[in-house]
Amino acid sequence: EPFERDKKMYSEDLLSFALLSALLSTLLGLALARALLRPLRTLGEVSERLAGGELTARANLGRDDELGRLGNRFDLMAAAISVSHQQLESARDEALQANQAKTRFLANMTHELRTPLNAIIGYSEMLLEESEEGTLTQDLNTILSSARHLLEVINGILDVSKIEAGKMEIFWEDFALEPLIKEVEVTIAPLVCERENTFVTDLSFVGTVRLDRLKLKQVLLNLLGNATKFTK
Numbered sequence: 001e002p003f004e005r006d007k008k009m010y011s012e013d014l015l016s017f018a019l020l021s022a023l024l025s026t027l028l029g030l031a032l033a034r035a036l037l038r039p040l041r042t043l044g045e046v047s048e049r050l051a052g053g054e055l056t057a058r059a060n061l062g063r064d065d066e067l068g069r070l071g072n073r074f075d076l077m078a079a080a081i082s083v084s085h086q087q088l089e090s091a092r093d094e095a096l097q098a099n100q101a102k103t104r105f106l107a108n109m110t111h112e113l114r115t116p117l118n119a120i121i122g123y124s125e126m127l128l129e130e131s132e133e134g135t136l137t138q139d140l141n142t143i144l145s146s147a148r149h150l151l152e153v154i155n156g157i158l159d160v161s162k163i164e165a166g167k168m169e170i171f172w173e174d175f176a177l178e179p180l181i182k183e184v185e186v187t188i189a190p191l192v193c194e195r196e197n198t199f200v201t202d203l204s205f206v207g208t209v210r211l212d213r214l215k216l217k218q219v220l221l222n223l224l225g226n227a228t229k230f231t232k
Helices: 002-051 066-130 135-164 177-194 213-229
Strands: 173-176 208-211
Touching: 002 066, 066 135, 135 177, 135 213, 173 177, 177 213, 208 213
Parallel strands: none
Antiparallel strands: 173 208
């Protein structure tokens, strides 16, 4: 009986020791897991903040182990991203300032050029009203047509700045196509002759349209200008 009693006590002690060991192992495992998960969770949270635009976010784990070294490399990467973002913002601001300066220059330049051109057009129209049919009239028409074309080119340059500023507008109007085509023909004739080409227009089908007259003329002159430059 004493032997059986001692054996039973020994078994109970052994079982208690096993249970205590299992409990201690579990607690130790939980503590170790928490110690590992906390910095990983911190890295995850900082990553989300960085992705959300908070470029000053850092992990700052303050550990002298593998996780600490990982956190340090992560913070260095975040700092590099922040510097790159600042450089990009600075380059963007400089580009915007340069674009604004270019837009102001174009607007000022076109204004300065349009003033004398309008005077040339006005005087040419006055001289045409007083002149008789002949060579002088033809020359004045050529001057007037060329001045108007140059004015439209300048207006086209101004249109570029309007496009970049998002302020381009379409001016709808009803007009006859035939006078417009004849204006284009007079303007393009020197280029056609220079390349020894032939330019023929057929006005039998044209009528009245509703378009932006200036932009249609710009399109036709660009198309025909390229055609004369690259065709012989």
